[in-house]
Amino acid sequence: MSYGFVQLSYIIATALFVLALHWMNAPATARRGVFAGVAGMTLAVAATWAEPVVVHHGWIIIALLAGVAVGVPLSLVPLTAVPQRTALSHAFGGLAAGLVGTAKYYLWFGEGPENLTAYRMVAIIVEIILGFLTFTGSLMATGKLQEVKWIPQRPVTYPLQNVTNFALLAIAVVTGVALILHPAAAWAPAVFPVIIVLALVFGVLLILPIGGADMPTVIAILNAYAGLSAVAMGFVLDNKLLITAGALDGSSGLILAIIMCKAMNRSFANVLFGAFGQVQQAKASGEEKVYKAETIEGAAQVLEQANLVVIIPGYGMAVAQAQHKVRELYDQLKKRGITVKFAIHPVAGRMPGHMNVLLAEADIPYTDLVEMDEINSDMPQCDVALVVGANDVVNPAARTEKTSPIYGMPIIDADRARTVFAIKRSKNPGFAGIDNELYFSDKTWMLFGDAKNVLGELVKQLSGGSGMH
Amino acid sequence: MIPTEAAAAAPPPDIWSQLYVFVLASFIGLGVIRRVSRLLHTPLMSITNAISAIAVVGSIIVTGSDYPPGIRLLGAVALFASMTNIVSGFLITDRMLKMFKTDRKPGEGGPS
Numbered sequence A: 001m002s003y004g005f006v007q008l009s010y011i012i013a014t015a016l017f018v019l020a021l022h023w024m025n026a027p028a029t030a031r032r033g034v035f036a037g038v039a040g041m042t043l044a045v046a047a048t049w050a051e052p053v054v055v056h057h058g059w060i061i062i063a064l065l066a067g068v069a070v071g072v073p074l075s076l077v078p079l080t081a082v083p084q085r086t087a088l089s090h091a092f093g094g095l096a097a098g099l100v101g102t103a104k105y106y107l108w109f110g111e112g113p114e115n116l117t118a119y120r121m122v123a124i125i126v127e128i129i130l131g132f133l134t135f136t137g138s139l140m141a142t143g144k145l146q147e148v149k150w151i152p153q154r155p156v157t158y159p160l161q162n163v164t165n166f167a168l169l170a171i172a173v174v175t176g177v178a179l180i181l182h183p184a185a186a187w188a189p190a191v192f193p194v195i196i197v198l199a200l201v202f203g204v205l206l207i208l209p210i211g212g213a214d215m216p217t218v219i220a221i222l223n224a225y226a227g228l229s230a231v232a233m234g235f236v237l238d239n240k241l242l243i244t245a246g247a248l249d250g251s252s253g254l255i256l257a258i259i260m261c262k263a264m265n266r267s268f269a270n271v272l273f274g275a276f277g278q279v280q281q282a283k284a285s286g287e288e289k290v291y292k293a294e295t296i297e298g299a300a301q302v303l304e305q306a307n308l309v310v311i312i313p314g315y316g317m318a319v320a321q322a323q324h325k326v327r328e329l330y331d332q333l334k335k336r337g338i339t340v341k342f343a344i345h346p347v348a349g350r351m352p353g354h355m356n357v358l359l360a361e362a363d364i365p366y367t368d369l370v371e372m373d374e375i376n377s378d379m380p381q382c383d384v385a386l387v388v389g390a391n392d393v394v395n396p397a398a399r400t401e402k403t404s405p406i407y408g409m410p411i412i413d414a415d416r417a418r419t420v421f422a423i424k425r426s427k428n429p430g431f432a433g434i435d436n437e438l439y440f441s442d443k444t445w446m447l448f449g450d451a452k453n454v455l456g457e458l459v460k461q462l463s464g465g466s467g468m469h
Numbered sequence B: 001m002i003p004t005e006a007a008a009a010a011p012p013p014d015i016w017s018q019l020y021v022f023v024l025a026s027f028i029g030l031g032v033i034r035r036v037s038r039l040l041h042t043p044l045m046s047i048t049n050a051i052s053a054i055a056v057v058g059s060i061i062v063t064g065s066d067y068p069p070g071i072r073l074l075g076a077v078a079l080f081a082s083m084t085n086i087v088s089g090f091l092i093t094d095r096m097l098k099m100f101k102t103d104r105k106p107g108e109g110g111p112s
Helices: A002-025 A027-049 A058-074 A079-111 A118-146 A161-181 A188-207 A212-237 A240-264 A268-273 A276-282 A296-305 A315-319 A323-335 A354-361 A372-376 A451-467 B005-009 B015-034 B038-052 B055-064 B069-099
Strands: A308-313 A339-344 A369-371 A384-388 A419-424 A444-448
Touching (some): A002 A027, A002 A240, A027 B038, A027 B055, A027 B069, A058 A079, A058 B069, A079 A118, A079 A188, A079 B055, A079 B069, A118 A161, A118 A188, A161 A188, A212 A240, A212 A268, A212 B015, A212 B038, A240 A268, A240 B015, A240 B038, A240 B055, A296 A384, A296 A419, A308 A323, A308 A354, A315 A354, A323 A354, A339 A354, A339 A372, A354 A369, A354 B038, A369 A372, A419 A451, A444 A451, B038 B069
Parallel strands (some): A308 A339, A308 A384, A339 A369, A384 A419, A419 A444
16 A cells, blocks of 8 residues: 555656656746645655655754755855856765765665665665766866866876776775675675775766866766666666656766767767867967957947847856846847847856856847857857857857867857957956967957956947947 | 565565666666756756655655664665655745746846
């Protein structure tokens, strides 16, 4: 009776989770998806709590309340901090899986070795390796995104890095296999923590060589790991709801990671083991090139004459918190009957979809946020392309320069617009350290300064100068 | 080993049906997620976070069963971590989704 009731609740919860993700296919229905997700989760928690094996309630209540106390503030972070929050939640997901796997192993070991079947042991080992490496890996990613002082932002590389990392992982796996073969040996409970430590260290080393520009892919991969560790937990606990929900999360992470990799024309292996940021140091530009700077007044005049303006935002916009100023500029241009579109590159920002959320926060209708593939056919008709804090995603070297590390990466064709304005904080090359020839093109004019200030000046010029001729 | 009440009521784990469920769920996931609007990839990530915090279910069992305190403590920490993800994941997803609007209130600049 009670078994059937719990299983029925789990089936309904599974259906609600699938619906939740289904409704995410369009902004109009997406909030319904959140409701379905909450309903499914509530049902699953209530059904589990009501199981007869659950006899102690004090710690459950405390842990749930503590979760609420930490979770609510975490949901109120500024939207520019969403990548860190997401990475942190992957860390929590991995931690939960690792801890439950550990608990189950020692429990079954204590209750009797006959519980430690080979099948369960395989699931436990997979669960703790994935769980704990996701935990520290995601914490590292969180630290890098949050720009915590003692975590290096730039990729850290050293000789034999990949060899060391793989050797470490291999030791963890071999130890795991030994445990699977002898789960109840006298030495087994002492060796188990070795695997945990190896997985924890591997997680740190895995993220050490990753630079900020690769974060969208890495977050998506960690998302997939967190999902798979939940799946492994489902195998350990013989819980099909965990398996399905984990599989949904895992496939989501996988798809996002594939989209991100395609958008950079790189492979998973290359992102994880390629140490992107280092490659370019050797490549010094041969001749001295000159930027052409434009004044705010000049830029405002050109913008006023335009019919179609395409704004290309990048991580720099997020750093400068310039999305609201972008909105004011958008308003000024719209008021003059100018069509304004936003060109969104899949890897702009630090996580998938980052730019869309920031621009939506600034109250820009999502119908004006256009994907790279769609906007590129309009670029030849574009009068002004305004680059706000983006760099590599508009670098034409990706199309032409075979030696460039970003060669082959699909880009937004800003260089095909009639005029390009690029707002740039300094004259240094972008994150990947690659010179951007777009900035030296005949039709490009630079607006140097903090994106927020430059946009503010532009808006002031446009609003004050609207009577001018 | 003393069989617990639930263990007595539940059928023994069936490896093959678990794998079956995993494979089918993965394909459903791939099919559904592929259709998610690119606009919503950030909220998608936060809602799948919340959903995969279904680990809460396993944590409740470990925390609340009549197990040794050390084991239940591990469960309680896992439960705390999962609950944090559930609460922050769903709340922030909704907060972000509220911001996606087709048009702005005072009728200027229609969708084009």
